[in-house]
Amino acid sequence: MEKVKIGLLGMGTVGSGVWKILKTNRDEIIRNCGYEIEVSKILVKDLGKQRDVDAPDELYTDDFEDILSDDGIDIVVEVMGGIEPAREYILKSMDAGKHVVSANKALIADHGKEIFKKSKSKGVMFLYEASVAGGIPVLSSIRESLAGNRVEEVMGIVNGTTNYILTKMAKEGVDFESVLKEAQDKGYAELDPTADVEGYDAAHKLTILGILSFGTDIELSSVYREGITNIQPIDIEYAKELGYAIKLLAIGKDRGGDIEMRVHPTFIPLEHPLASVGDVFNAVFLKGNAVGDLMFYGRGAGDMPTGSAVVGDIIDIVKNRNNIYYISNSRDEKLVKPMEETVCKYYIRIMVKDKPGVLGKIASKFGKNNVSLSSVIQKGRKTPTVSLVFITHNSREGNIQEAMEDILSIEEVVEIANLIRVENGVDE
Ligand SMILES: NC(=O)c1ccc[n+]([C@@H]2O[C@H](COP(=O)([O-])OP(=O)(O)OC[C@H]3O[C@@H](n4cnc5c(N)ncnc54)[C@H](OP(=O)(O)O)[C@@H]3O)[C@@H](O)[C@H]2O)c1
Numbered sequence: 001m002e003k004v005k006i007g008l009l010g011m012g013t014v015g016s017g018v019w020k021i022l023k024t025n026r027d028e029i030i031r032n033c034g035y036e037i038e039v040s041k042i043l044v045k046d047l048g049k050q051r052d053v054d055a056p057d058e059l060y061t062d063d064f065e066d067i068l069s070d071d072g073i074d075i076v077v078e079v080m081g082g083i084e085p086a087r088e089y090i091l092k093s094m095d096a097g098k099h100v101v102s103a104n105k106a107l108i109a110d111h112g113k114e115i116f117k118k119s120k121s122k123g124v125m126f127l128y129e130a131s132v133a134g135g136i137p138v139l140s141s142i143r144e145s146l147a148g149n150r151v152e153e154v155m156g157i158v159n160g161t162t163n164y165i166l167t168k169m170a171k172e173g174v175d176f177e178s179v180l181k182e183a184q185d186k187g188y189a190e191l192d193p194t195a196d197v198e199g200y201d202a203a204h205k206l207t208i209l210g211i212l213s214f215g216t217d218i219e220l221s222s223v224y225r226e227g228i229t230n231i232q233p234i235d236i237e238y239a240k241e242l243g244y245a246i247k248l249l250a251i252g253k254d255r256g257g258d259i260e261m262r263v264h265p266t267f268i269p270l271e272h273p274l275a276s277v278g279d280v281f282n283a284v285f286l287k288g289n290a291v292g293d294l295m296f297y298g299r300g301a302g303d304m305p306t307g308s309a310v311v312g313d314i315i316d317i318v319k320n321r322n323n324i325y326y327i328s329n330s331r332d333e334k335l336v337k338p339m340e341e342t343v344c345k346y347y348i349r350i351m352v353k354d355k356p357g358v359l360g361k362i363a364s365k366f367g368k369n370n371v372s373l374s375s376v377i378q379k380g381r382k383t384p385t386v387s388l389v390f391i392t393h394n395s396r397e398g399n400i401q402e403a404m405e406d407i408l409s410i411e412e413v414v415e416i417a418n419l420i421r422v423e424n425g426v427d428e
Pocket of ligand 1: 011015046306
């Protein structure tokens, strides 16, 4: 049996999943690609660490040069994470004529352009299926099976931690802080949860999805990002009452012209397939101009699901390395719309002093800024402050922000308690 040798950069969660899959599914892999895939070296930081995989000690090294200088290694698999030295190791591997697989969304979102360019100039493949939605084969589907489509819209629940938190808040009516604490205790959330709860991780993944879906370069910095830390149980209650779920969505839209790229908590109708994606699960909903609506659903993290995507990429390279195809890296020049130019509906919850005429004053500020209202709910009568909830018709973000400033100048207005964007509302 002919062998293809790989060098594994990292033996953490994903690296050990890759190791276990290559071992457990050895026969299936040989049947699928005609070669045995052998890990011939493993780079780690700490050679003395206890590991729960049965890789022989002699495979481990803490010196990247051992992998770079090994001409027998055809494919380098970067599952170490971080920007440096991962970026340097990937570029050097490509310079040495090695194909590369990576799961590193932060690196690809920020330095993808440089890496894609290098892979093309060196005639090597670079695949990164695991970087978006873990085990869900969404990138290869966009690149291959959907290549005959113009992707018009992609909307994803691509961060399991925030989906777990929002699902739990909705089921149990508990606040964000206590669910976060429980998620941290269970190991579903990092001790520093910023990357997840502030939407940075989802923005990385949306950047990669957008590059592939819309065939253009996208700068991470042009993606609008807002996390879930401001979502209150009362917003979830209002959402339910109005027929919506609240999800952290990564949204990319290309309706011709400039594209929209934004990550934020979103009201999504309960009947939309994304509304029922719960717990740590991920899903990507996609609209192609030929295929119509599609949804991909599955596990977005974990050793085996993520390892599955990495091993799929390795096999893809093994099958295609002698007849290399390039992942179309750049092409059209499309600009990302400034956030204030995007148009959608809004849920706006405003705390006001319960005095006659306040509703009329607020409505006139909306009107002055060209924002028309589709519904208003008032709750909390006989209390000094009450909650006024507005759902708007489609409005320009810039107008909404100006209306918020004007509304805050009304004496009876205590605060804009929340503003959440609404997708696919009833009157769209
Ligand atoms: N975990 C998931 O479910 C998941 C899902 C999708 C994508 N990803 C991506 O996959 C990548 C790996 O994630 P992970 O969760 O597997 O990370 P991890 O558990 O922290 O493992 C990282 C591994 O890389 C090694 N490493 C880190 N820095 C190194 C350095 N400078 N030199 C040599 N070795 C180094 C570590 O060595 P030691 O073991 O000696 O410390 C460890 O084995 C990240 O880019 C992540 O975003 C992860």
